[in-house]
Amino acid sequence: MTGGNPASEIRLDGLDHAILRVLERDARISNRELAERVHAPESTCHKRVRALVASGVITGFHAEIDPAALGLAIEAIIMIRLHAHARGDLRGFQRYLESLPATRRVYFVAGDRDFLLHVAVHDVDDLRAVVSDTISVRPEVAATNTSLVFDYALRRRTRDTVG
Known part of the structure; x- marks a missing residue:
């Protein structure tokens, strides 16, 4: 759906991978602490993070919010299969899913479903x-299948690493 990924053409070395592992667990870490964890000079870490952002490897920094805290x-994960005739406007349907207030994430997938929609509701x-x-009720939709989410690993990992 999104065409070529320029970030996939970037050559990453061991230090880049170490920086990414640390930032993925805690994007709020200070540059000093990052440098200590990856055993590199602070100036090198700062330059590497800036380069990873500029190249599109790091696509953003965000807060992971516990939906329960918002009521x-x-x-749930809603698996959606579209009618064959509706596959001509996958991007439009994806934008529609992204616009729903309950949407947390939209995944365009291969297999017997077209989209996985992660939602949070009251x-x-x-x-x-x-x-x-x-x-x-959308005319594009052939079938849905809904699974409740009881817990997921990212939430536990975030709680364990944020102090």
């Missing part, structure tokens, strides 16, 4: 409304 107690009535009254 969004129910998370309660099961809201989830039913998203699936039955919002997505399933």
Whole structure:
């Protein structure tokens, strides 16, 4: 869907990979602490991080918010299969999914489904409304299948590493 990825053409060395592993776990880390963890000078780390951002390897820094803290107690993955005739406008359908207020992430995937939609809602009535009254009524949609999310590893990892 997104064409070539220029970041995939960048040559990364061991230091770049070490920096990325540390930042992926804690993007708020200071440059000094980053340098200590990867055993490199602070100036080198600063230059490398700037280069990783400029090259598109690092696509952003963000906060991972616990949906429950916002009153969004129910998370689900909605698997969506489109009708064959609707596959001509995959980008448009993806933009539609991204625009839904409950959307946390949209994945365009291969296999027997076209999209996986990660949503967070207040309660099961809201989830039913998203699936039955919002997505399933779209003419492009051939089928949906919904799975509740009980927990996921990123949340635990983030809690373990943020002090």
